[in-house]
Amino acid sequence: MEGRGTAAAAAGRPRPPRLLVAALSALLLLALWKLAALGVGKEIVLPSPERVAAEALSLYPTPRFLEALLATFLRGLAAFGLSVGIGALAGIFSGLSPVFEAALAPLLTVIRATPVLALILVALLWFPSGAVPVFAAFLMAFPVMATSAAEGARAADPRLLEMAGLFRVPGRQVLLRVRLPAAAPHLVAGARSALGLSWKVVVAGEVLSQPLRALGSGLQDSRVLLETPRVLAWAAATIFLCGLTEWLFGLAAKKALRHVL
Amino acid sequence: MSFELVAARKSYGGLAVLDGIDLRAEDGSVLVVLGPSGCGKTTLLNAIAGLCPLDSGERRGLDQARFSYAFQEPRLLPWLTARDNAAFALSGLMDRRAALARVEPLLEAAGLCDAGDRRPAELSGGMRQRLSLVRAFAYPADVLLLDEAFQAVDLKTKIELMDAFLGLWRRERPTAVCVTHDVEEAAYLADRAVVLSARPARVVDDFAIGVPRAERSLGSDATMEAEARLYRLVLGSREAL
Incomplete structure (x- = not known):
């Protein structure tokens, strides 16, 4: 039924060449950027793409950049790991226990309503500069993960749970075969959002907290010196880091979902 | 009894x-x-x-x-094959191998032996319900x-x-x-x-x-x-x- 429909659609209409369309769209954006840069005519406001590329090529092999990249990567990873791990636990408990959910609700509401900059500024008073971005990103991503995990914990069809109960299926099997597969898409969606959020908040936190090694510090230093091409080169690195990890995450998630589903 | x-x-x-x-x-x-x-x-x-x-x-x-049960809806796990769905009910009683061995002749008796590797979404409504009967009979x-x-x-x-x-x-x-x-x-x-x-x-x-x-x-x-x-x-x- 479903398979037949897809096959028919594939036969009737050729699959759009997604990669080609994406590449053309990227080229168009570059062309617009180039045009805008020509129009503005001031490198300090908007440098041309080739100027930024040249700047990137000179910046990226330097030890300062590589150390910053590694440090930011590790911070992002730490924030992601903490928010996903703790968020999943908190979410699953609140999905299963209304009392726990009610207890967690005010905390999540406060965190969600707090502007990320306020969070970073307060964190600056509490933590060493290198830890501030991790803390801020964890707090931003944690509620996202917790909410998704709570939905996941409640996602199992009660009629399937009843069926498993009547056949006296052991709890471990119910968890692995009924609850986990139902929860998996929610957990993956939560983790995907947490990942994107982690990078953005980590770099924003670095801009304000200025750790010795950080992409955000590089961005901020170049901005202070009005080196706009270099600002964009640093920014490109964070975009690349974010895109790469999201792509890797997508691959891993696909594999994991295929395993449980 | x-x-x-x-x-x-x-x-x-x-x-x-x-x-x-x-x-x-x-x-x-x-x-x-x-x-x-x-x-x-x-x-x-x-x-x-x-x-x-x-x-x-x-x-x-x-x-x-x-007791064993069959319901008005088949209540199958969408992510398991027909075979594993029937065997799932037995997972508190025997290991997967033994469960599959028990299920197989019943699938055949219900005309589902060719559908054993298919998931519920790939079965017709009648086949899904037959599968739920197989599960009910497989459970001792x-x-x-x-x-x-x-x-x-x-x-x-x-x-x-x-x-x-x-x-x-x-x-x-x-x-x-x-x-x-x-x-x-x-x-x-x-x-x-x-x-x-x-x-x-x-x-x-x-x-x-x-x-x-x-x-x-x-x-x-x-x-x-x-x-x-x-x-x-x-x-x-x-x-x-």
Whole structure:
């Protein structure tokens, strides 16, 4: 039924060449950027793409950049790991226990309503500069993960749970075969959002907290010196880091979902 | 295993659901409980299974019984193959290998051996329901409880489903209790039929369908006669209200 429909659609209409369309769209954006840069005519406001590329090529092999990249990567990873791990636990408990959910609700509401900059500024008073971005990103991503995990914990069809109960299926099997597969898409969606959020908040936190090694510090230093091409080169690195990890995450998630589903 | 309910009463918050039900199921027979929608048939099944305690009355011969179930919806796990869905019910009793070995001949008996590796979304509605029957028969039980398990399909599929049920039942011979509101189902499947009134459920009649299984087919004279009697009882019990 479903398979037949897809096959028919594939036969009737050729699959759009997604990669080609994406590449053309990227080229168009570059062309617009180039045009805008020509129009503005001031490198300090908007440098041309080739100027930024040249700047990137000179910046990226330097030890300062590589150390910053590694440090930011590790911070992002730490924030992601903490928010996903703790968020999943908190979410699953609140999905299963209304009392726990009610207890967690005010905390999540406060965190969600707090502007990320306020969070970073307060964190600056509490933590060493290198830890501030991790803390801020964890707090931003944690509620996202917790909410998704709570939905996941409640996602199992009660009629399937009843069926498993009547056949006296052991709890471990119910968890692995009924609850986990139902929860998996929610957990993956939560983790995907947490990942994107982690990078953005980590770099924003670095801009304000200025750790010795950080992409955000590089961005901020170049901005202070009005080196706009270099600002964009640093920014490109964070975009690349974010895109790469999201792509890797997508691959891993696909594999994991295929395993449980 | 044969069992009895004697003067079974059950009410929920002042609303009487079962009003002194007497019924008896013989070992290895098919008992069909026929009653209008919402008359308390599911409550009756739960009472037999011991899932809801009776307010009064007795449940005899069921203390050691093991139960298996088929539901109105197939209740399959979308992410498991047909084979693994049937084996899932056995996971508290044996390892996966043994469960699959137990399931395989039943899949074949239900005409599903080619569908063993397919997932529920790739099966037709009738096949899904047959799979849920396979699961119910695979689970070692003394009493098999079916809650409107032949509904929600078209007539031809229903006949296939009932034949699959009878094929599996002849192999395994559990005592089976089917609750339904469908007269055809009762005339086709039952050794004995119990007709219930609307809520609160009372037994209107309880009789053996005296047609040998070999002579039963939907539309045959003998089966029609049993159906006619059931129709009279069902309609009569409605008029009495």
